[in-house]
Amino acid sequence: MRDALGSVQSVLVLGGNSEIAMAIVDRLVASRCKKVVLGVRSPASATTTLNRLRSAGVDADTVVFDALDPASHAKVIDAAAERIGDLDMVILAFGVLGEQSEFNANPVAAADAARVNFVGAVSSGLAAAAKLRTQGHGMILAITSVAGVRARADNFVYGSTKAGMDAFAQGLGDSLIGSGARCVVVRPGFVHTRMTEGMKPAPFATTPDKIADAVINGLQKNKEMIWAPPILSTLFTILRHLPRPLWRKISAG
């Protein structure tokens, strides 16, 4: 169960190799969380994480999760619940970033990215929501991106997939009010991870650890939307309303 300070006792991570999700899980485990299931495409890829969690006394396991296989998502959720009981939290942490120039050249690759980031979030998010409704509690943590708040010429495929996911997650959150379940949106800015290696960092670039701190803090304060770092909330209130010519100039950096 979730406690008064936003700590949970069990978590399922879809996209179990996400560095942001791992930083969040580390903090949950340091508080009350004793059960973790990592949803990953290939369980072998999570061995190190699994061992680390287990040696910290956590009951940790993996389930096979492929964002590109929506038909399996309900089963994945059930398998996780079978393994650890009530799911106090489900983190939607999977996603691909891709390269805009490559997407321009290969529309099919762009469509695949959309299938992972958006379609996958829709099917797994709804499957998780159905489970949490019957439990009468639990939280979906949807990790979107500030890139979805306003699309940029140099990453609008990624941005638009995250915009879709973000809108979906907000609506899902509203639809869950009254059921005991919740959906919280996390909007990180530019994060230094494997995914962004070699890219030019955007202003207020941050790290998985800092994002995780912002998330834990937001959960404790019962926030429905968590910006990480929090300053981005203010920044984007302005950026969102800039005239497009100006936005083009600024976002081209």
Next chain:
Amino acid sequence: MRPEPAASRAVPSTSELFGWGRTAPTGADVRRPTSPIELQRALPTSFERGLIARGLGRSYGDAAQNAGGTVIETTDVAAFTIHDSDPNSNTVLVTADAGASIDRLLHALVPQGLFVPVTPGTRYVTVGGAIAADIHGKNHHLKGSWCNHVESLHLQLADGSVVEVGPDRDSELFWATAGGMGLTGVILDATFRCPRIGSSQLVVDTDRAADLDAVCELMRSGDHLYDYSVAWIDLMATGKSMGRSVLTRGRFASASEAAPKIGADPYVYRANELVSAPPFMPAGLLNNLSIRVFNELWFRKAPVERRDEIQSIPTFFHPLDMVRGWNRIYGPAGFLQWQFVIPFDATSTLTTIVDEISQSGCTSFLAVLKSFGEGNPGPLSFPAGGWTLALDIPTGIQGLGPLLDRLDDLVVGVGGRIYLAKDSRVRPELLPEMYPRLNEWREVRERVDPNRRIMSDLARRLGL
């Protein structure tokens, strides 16, 4: 009679429930039986996620919630009988449905020269909630907790059968129900002893204490002279005034003592809510500074020493009830209450804890300090001989989790415990240390509910 403030629902017309602290709401199928028969039909439940009874929802955390299961709100089944008695006996028997509130009881009892055996800091609790939490009041040092005054009760078990238990009838089950947080079954009604009073007023002495040592010393040396005693302590004061307090103690006045204030009828009783807290509060209204200022004013306003002041029951026992819905002032993140008891010989730990809280700069309104008498046989009953301290804290404060975890360790280290009716965050692994007779309680539960049909969020969270 005017309607009682209903048990809180997060969103009206849905089945989301939370406790008084407004944290961690969960959804349930909420039923409100309107007759004893309907109430009894609630069990047995076939529902996989079980059932829990709920009174007025004044427990702070998740004790009266059951995510995904059924919650039975008892407050519409609220009749009671005041039995005839020998005028020479000090007490009168009352039989009340579990859903009857102390508020309703007082409206009937006080005009007849009677009072409840124990009252918490709010009168909006039900008899069922009073038993399930084995509540204590300002008279614990002399009279013990609520269940010390219960003769018998009817309990509906998970299989649907109804049993009558008491200290002399299946006492194991009775004491497992006392403080058992509703997990042994649904209490249907109870018969308990109510004391006679000389008037509806109290004779109250107030003492201002400059620091923690001073207030402890006043209580140690003088509490036995008063029927009721409690201290309000300012946990935001640091340095030399750390633990500064206002101690109020009293007893019921005789008719002649009360007459100058209330006139000929010694038992007039008026208990009204004066104002209502606004329904929505912005986050951050209560901040470190505003509370510090409030505490300062409050301390300065108290007399250094005042004797024989005549006060009404609501003023003396239920000052917070004057503001309806005051729990909303903490804003969207809600708040929690942390209450522990530690033995008297661990007074230095009390000092350490008060010091830590004061130093942490963690925002807290006045906290309540009291010295408890001995506990009763209930394995999960909270009170035990020693100091008890209760404080409300907004949940948004950074570092609050680790701070309270550290303080829990101090409490456990000296053989103390925290109060489950107030809890919303303790580490489950500490429970067996805090309640060393937990296994005894579990055996009784195993006997009456082997399939865990009775279930609450608290039970799930703490793995009870």
